[in-house]
Amino acid sequence: MPKQRPSRSRRAFLAGAAGVGVALAGCSSVSGSGSNATSATGGSGSRPVSVLSAGSLELAFGEGLSEAVGTDLRVESHGSSTVARLVSEGQRDPDIVALADTALFDGPLHPSWYSVFASNAVVIAYNPNTEAGERLGEAGAENWYDVLLDEDVTLGRTDPTQDPLGYRALFTLELASRYYDDAENLRERIPKRDQIYPETGLISQFESGNIDAAVAYRNMAVERDYDYIDLPDRIDLGSPKYEDDWYATVSYTSPSGKTTRGGLIGYGATVRNVTPTTRAVFETLTTGNYLEEYGFEVPPNYPETHGDPPSTLAE
Incomplete structure (x- = not known):
């Protein structure tokens, strides 16, 4: 690869x-x-x-x-x-x-x-001033998921029942499991309930030291000048050429029963x-x-x- x-x-x-x-x-x-x-x-x-x-x-x-x-x-x-x-x-x-x-x-x-x-595109934003954030920066787009699997790393994401970024984070993790050779079941292994924050306050958790990293939109990191990992096109939901044959193969079903499919x-x-x-x-x-x-x-x-x-x- x-x-x-x-x-x-x-x-x-x-x-x-x-x-x-x-x-x-x-x-x-x-x-x-x-x-x-x-x-x-x-x-x-x-x-x-x-x-x-x-x-x-x-x-x-x-x-x-x-x-x-x-x-x-x-x-x-x-x-x-x-x-x-x-x-x-x-x-x-x-x-x-x-x-x-x-x-x-x-x-x-x-x-x-x-x-x-x-x-937009999904990225992994991180705080380079923490030990875990520094490790994420070094891991880059090839090995970021290995760092997030460490239980000592605190990750932030949003609620999939409240906003699209929440279920797009799950899409990205599932597509990453298919994309990387040694990444299995990331959608099941990485998300935890205590990672949930409101979208409007997600990135600000870096400033309070609550999290080391966040599954975020690229613009959220860019506008606040935070470091981030640019993910491969096949998993960042930002490339039109992968919309139908790749992004659309993942989905999220809400507690109410509504199913949303992946897409650009x-x-x-x-x-x-x-x-x-x-x-x-x-x-x-x-x-x-x-x-x-x-x-x-x-x-x-x-x-x-x-x-x-x-x-x-x-x-």
């Missing part, structure tokens, strides 16, 4: 990304009333545009998008499954919804349309309250250069619209 990519950091990611930039439009970002809410104040004078988003979009929207739009923006972030549930049960009524898995638009949400605007990571968004202001925010949300600055992948053909958007947006 050929040697895989080494561990990386945000500095290395940004150095290798071409054409990265953020459009700034004279806005400031401040803390909102809740731990998962931020608001930006611009000079438009209109009511704030509310965005309910996946936890992995929290910084990208709360900072990058907020700076790139010329209007007041209020962002609240949770795991995508939680976001979908809050909206479907009527507990939230946001102008814009953005999720980390477009499958959630087929249930519990059922919008008439949505746009896929970004992709795709972020989708829809506008629920169409106004000239929400339309402008949505356009920047789905096309802004800030996405790459925060570690997301934006394929040349994105955004892709699915369904039947209102004529005011279709234009």
